[in-house]
Amino acid sequence: MALKIRLQRHGASHRPFYRMVVTEAAARRDGRFVEILGTYEPQAKRSEEELKLKLDRVDYWKSVGAKPTDTAASLIRKARREAPAEKAEA
Secondary structure, eight states: OOEEEEEEEEEETTEEEEEEEEEETTSOTTSOOSEEEEEEOTTOSSGGGTEEEOHHHHHHHHHTTOEEOHHHHHHHHHHHHHHHHHHHHO
16 A cells, blocks of 8 residues: 555635645545645635644654655645744744
């Protein structure tokens, strides 16, 4: 069972909302998944609500062999860059 970390599209027309999920590589884009890792809303009103990921779960799934798609990998990198800034503010 080859696992992928990829995005599922939800939301209305012209108002996309994505879930980052772990799924089998052969599953349909919006089909069955193993776990939800977070959300991505490109048209969010506030930048804090745009990308929410559970980075500890992302690390776990990558350690057991899940491969992120190109888009998912870029969003994971973006979340890692923003994570230290949030901790410094608290």
